[in-house]
Amino acid sequence: MGTEYAKPAPSHAIAPMLSPLLHPAGTEPRATRTARQEFLPFAPPLIGEEEINEVWITTGPKTKRFESEFAAYLGAPSALALNSCTAGLHTALVTLGVGPGDEVISTPLTFASSVGVIEHVRARPVLVDVQPDTLNIDPILIEAKVTPHTKAIIPVHFAGHPVDLDPIRETARRYGLSIVEDAAHALPARYKGRLIGSSDNPVAFSFYATKNLTTGEGGMLTASPEFLERARVVSLHGMSRDAWNRYAKGGTWYYEVLLPGFKYNMTDIQAAIGLWQLRKLARFEQRRREVVAAYNRAFSHEDALETPAERREVEHAWHLYVLRLRLEVLRIDRNRFIEELTSRNIGTSVHFIPIHLHPYYRDKYAFTPESFPIAYANYRRMVSLPLNLQLSDADVADVIDAVLDVVRRYRR
Numbered sequence: 315m316g317t318e319y320a321k322p323a324p325s326h327a328i329a330p331m332l333s334p335l336l337h338p339a340g341t342e343p344r345a346t347r348t349a350r351q352e353f354l355p356f357a358p359p360l361i362g363e364e365e366i367n368e369v370w371i372t373t374g375p376k377t378k379r380f381e382s383e384f385a386a387y388l389g390a391p392s393a394l395a396l397n398s399c400t401a402g403l404h405t406a407l408v409t410l411g412v413g414p415g416d417e418v419i420s421t422p423l424t425f426a427s428s429v430g431v432i433e434h435v436r437a438r439p440v441l442v443d444v445q446p447d448t449l450n451i452d453p454i455l456i457e458a459k460v461t462p463h464t465k466a467i468i469p470v471h472f473a474g475h476p477v478d479l480d481p482i483r484e485t486a487r488r489y490g491l492s493i494v495e496d497a498a499h500a501l502p503a504r505y506k507g508r509l510i511g512s513s514d515n516p517v518a519f520s521f522y523a524t525k526n527l528t529t530g531e532g533g534m535l536t537a538s539p540e541f542l543e544r545a546r547v548v549s550l551h552g553m554s555r556d557a558w559n560r561y562a563k564g565g566t567w568y569y570e571v572l573l574p575g576f577k578y579n580m581t582d583i584q585a586a587i588g589l590w591q592l593r594k595l596a597r598f599e600q601r602r603r604e605v606v607a608a609y610n611r612a613f614s615h616e617d618a619l620e621t622p623a624e625r626r627e628v629e630h631a632w633h634l635y636v637l638r639l640r641l642e643v644l645r646i647d648r649n650r651f652i653e654e655l656t657s658r659n660i661g662t663s664v665h666f667i668p669i670h671l672h673p674y675y676r677d678k679y680a681f682t683p684e685s686f687p688i689a690y691a692n693y694r695r696m697v698s699l700p701l702n703l704q705l706s707d708a709d710v711a712d713v714i715d716a717v718l719d720v721v722r723r724y725r726r
């Protein structure tokens with residue numbers, strides 16, 4: 315704000331190359347050379363007027379604005395726009411100095427990247443089973459897994475239901491651990507009245523195509539300004555100054571590489587989309603709640619179905635609607651249930667295949683399905699129903715009809 319940013323050269327900057335064509339005899343530019351009036355940028359890309367009118371091409375003013383508007387929306391101390399949530403989690407661990415020999419505690423019921431980033435820094439993931447109602451990491455089980463090597467905890471706000479943070483913060487405080495929240499699903503969500511992302515510890519959001527707010531691919535890391543100042547260096551080649559701005563007038567060619575950093579910056583193309591999505595987020599949130607309310611009304615009295623929990627102290631972001639089947643009441647398993655819905659033209663998914671079942675983790679750490687029995691038992695009976703902003707009321711009614719039809723047909 316108030317800052318001047320490098321504008322890409324307009325497309326007519328190509329003109330000097332073409333001057334014989336553009337300046338027929340008698341219209342040549344004056345021959346007398348005076349000192350250059352305009353600043354000559356070092357390496358401007360050649361992009362048409364149309365693109366320029368929309369956005370600057372790499373990290374620039376739109377990204378800066380998206381960072382500040384996102385931070386303001388959540389009441390976050392500060393925000394760093396990146397090209398994914400995975401980049402945010404990885405950047406946070408590197409910034410914290412987590413590395414070989416260290417242990418990081420997380421949940422088996424998450425997407426691959428929450429745990430993959432622990433492997434990326436050559437630390438050891440230590441998984442802790444989930445609570446039966448929320449399917450979030452169980453704070454009570456964490457303390458038993460803390461060792462002198464434990465450096466951090468990565469809780470995941472599963473489906474958008476905030477993790478029970480207070481006891482996790484208490485454990486972290488007692489043992490000097492950092493908390494890096496995976497908030498890929500938790501936009502916007504509240505824990506005890508406070509928005510997820512408004513705390514000082516690092517919190518990573520995802521703007522992947524399916525998430526509550528999307529930039530196609532993208533992510534945001536919120537944290538204290540001091541932490542993000544270091545994270546920004548880690549996330550962009552380890553360069554000592556705002557590298558995106560060094561070709562601007564008033565920028566300088568000089569920088570220092572302080573560590574072998576990453577190439578994780580968000581582009582203005584993504585940020586331009588994100589700024590509009592952010593303006594629509596409240597409407598998006600309301601629509602998600604409407605769909606969830608319709609599902610809950612339809613399913614909560616079916617003994618074969620368990621609707622998702624929403625504890626009293628939270629506001630759920632409703633990224634996913636994870637329905638659980640009471641298999642003892644049904645004659646079919648979850649996979650067959652999904653096939654039956656597919657044959658009724660209803661697309662569903664499963665969130666998630668637990669980490670400990672995937673070959674890499676299963677083999678490396680000798681996990682069995684029963685290593686995390688609650689995650690495993692719930693995995694076998696969960697199905698995610700459509701919950702997105704393209705759903706019409708008629709679509710929602712179709713999903714409900716199909717689910718109830720399958721349940722009634724295959725009840726024991």
Ligand SMILES: *Cc1c(COP(=O)(O)O)cnc(C)c1O
Nearest residue numbers: 398399400425427498520521522
């Ligand atoms: C989508 C997702 C991620 C990764 O987000 P990207 O932006 O694709 O890197 C991380 N954790 C969870 C729980 C997710 O669902």
